[in-house]
Amino acid sequence: MYEQLIKYIEQNSAVHLNKDEIEIIYNNFIPKKFRRRQFLLQEGEVCKYVAFIVKGAMRQYSIDEKGKEHIVGLCIENWWAGDRESFTKETPSGYFIDAWENTDVLMISKNNLVNLAKSVPAAAELSKILDERQAIALLRRVNSAISYSADQRLAELEKTYPEFLPRFPQHIIASYLGMTKETLSRIRSTGLKK
Amino acid sequence: MYEQLIKYIEQNSAVHLNKDEIEIIYNNFIPKKFRRRQFLLQEGEVCKYVAFIVKGAMRQYSIDEKGKEHIVGLCIENWWAGDRESFTKETPSGYFIDAWENTDVLMISKNNLVNLAKSVPAAAELSKILDERQAIALLRRVNSAISYSADQRLAELEKTYPEFLPRFPQHIIASYLGMTKETLSRIRSTGLKK
Numbered sequence: 609m610y611e612q613l614i615k616y617i618e619q620n621s622a623v624h625l626n627k628d629e630i631e632i633i634y635n636n637f638i639p640k641k642f643r644r645r646q647f648l649l650q651e652g653e654v655c656k657y658v659a660f661i662v663k664g665a666m667r668q669y670s671i672d673e674k675g676k677e678h679i680v681g682l683c684i685e686n687w688w689a690g691d692r693e694s695f696t697k698e699t700p701s702g703y704f705i706d707a708w709e710n711t712d713v714l715m716i717s718k719n720n721l722v723n724l725a726k727s728v729p730a731a732a733e734l735s736k737i738l739d740e741r742q743a744i745a746l747l748r749r750v751n752s753a754i755s756y757s758a759d760q761r762l763a764e765l766e767k768t769y770p771e772f773l774p775r776f777p778q779h780i781i782a783s784y785l786g787m788t789k790e791t792l793s794r795i796r797s798t799g800l801k802k
Numbered sequence: 803m804y805e806q807l808i809k810y811i812e813q814n815s816a817v818h819l820n821k822d823e824i825e826i827i828y829n830n831f832i833p834k835k836f837r838r839r840q841f842l843l844q845e846g847e848v849c850k851y852v853a854f855i856v857k858g859a860m861r862q863y864s865i866d867e868k869g870k871e872h873i874v875g876l877c878i879e880n881w882w883a884g885d886r887e888s889f890t891k892e893t894p895s896g897y898f899i900d901a902w903e904n905t906d907v908l909m910i911s912k913n914n915l916v917n918l919a920k921s922v923p924a925a926a927e928l929s930k931i932l933d934e935r936q937a938i939a940l941l942r943r944v945n946s947a948i949s950y951s952a953d954q955r956l957a958e959l960e961k962t963y964p965e966f967l968p969r970f971p972q973h974i975i976a977s978y979l980g981m982t983k984e985t986l987s988r989i990r991s992t993g994l995k996k
Contacts (some may be wrong), residue, residue, distance in 0.1 A: 753944060754873075784947075786947060
């Protein structure tokens with residue numbers, strides 16, 4: 609499991625890790641297996657770990673007062689799952705994160721992440737790059753949610769994360785896009801006829 | 803103008819800046835005045851500067867194929883205006899940023915920002931904190947856009963950024979919230995009667 613994380617850090621920070629650094633990484637992450645539907649985080653809990661997904665898929669969602677789920681994030685291999693706000697501020701989360709498939713992760717706590725960033729420059733660099741990417745991706749998503757029509761939102765998803773479509777069922781994709789399953793089904797079938 | 807930026811950096815990074823660091827900050831930022839409706843950035847341009855707002859208000863928006871504006875961001879004093887994606891990747895922006903009021907800013911280019919982060923640790927620290935805050939704020943906004951009703955979205959805005967409401971007219975707030983001016987007007991008047 610760790611090899612994949614090492615490779616990921618090296619590729620994304622464009623730095624070759626030395627033996628000591630690799631050992632520090634091994635010592636700071638905990639491997640864990642989640643079965644489908646098992647929770648990494650539940651609403652009201654403080655998010656104590658962020659998880660690097662080695663294999664599998666997770667989803668982050670809120671549940672509204674009517675009991676309806678709203679998917680705010682989907683994560684697959686080489687993505688990070690966790691509620692950033694709760695993890696950083698140590699406040700109760702407003703989200704659930706669960707495994708959509710049986711999922712293998714490497715988890716790191718806040719203290720260990722701080723230690724890691726101090727002792728492995730590539731990890732600090734990576735953390736900065738990930739923040740940047742997340743801010744960029746989320747602004748795109750805000751723009752898509754407030755200004756795009758349903759079919760433009762689907763087209764944006766197909767362009768940005770084509771890997772999501774075969775991985776998650778229609779109702780999950782629809783919720784991620786902020787539309788009903790029926791709307792998604794309609795625009796997908798119209799799209800196919802074009 | 804610079805005093806406000808110095809104070810802002812010190813407060814947000816919890817570090818006292820020394821004379822040399824203050825001089826570096828002076829040398830890396832350019833003061834500029836924008837008149838109402840003047841552009842900091844237009845769609846298709848590369849965003850060359852991020853701007854710290856000393857006084858005034860700016861808005862960031864996209865324009866759809868029907869010519870309709872969609873407000874993705876609003877910025878007032880002590881906020882930063884700029885398109886993060888275009889600035890970082892040096893790609894053409896999909897957004898316009900203009901002054902909503904006559905606005906005084908201190909602008910910094912990408913090269914200068916890199917230099918600043920290297921020579922002033924508080925600036926590097928601040929940049930990290932800002933990334934974190936932005937990622938947190940944007941995820942809240944995605945959740946609000948895909949899962950909240952119109953009145954919940956307004957309530958969230960009133961709680962999070964109460965300073966926006968007296969500063970921007972109804973149609974700007976409505977666009978920021980992803981709803982029509984009529985819907986906003988209706989829920990505001992219903993709210994007042996409660």
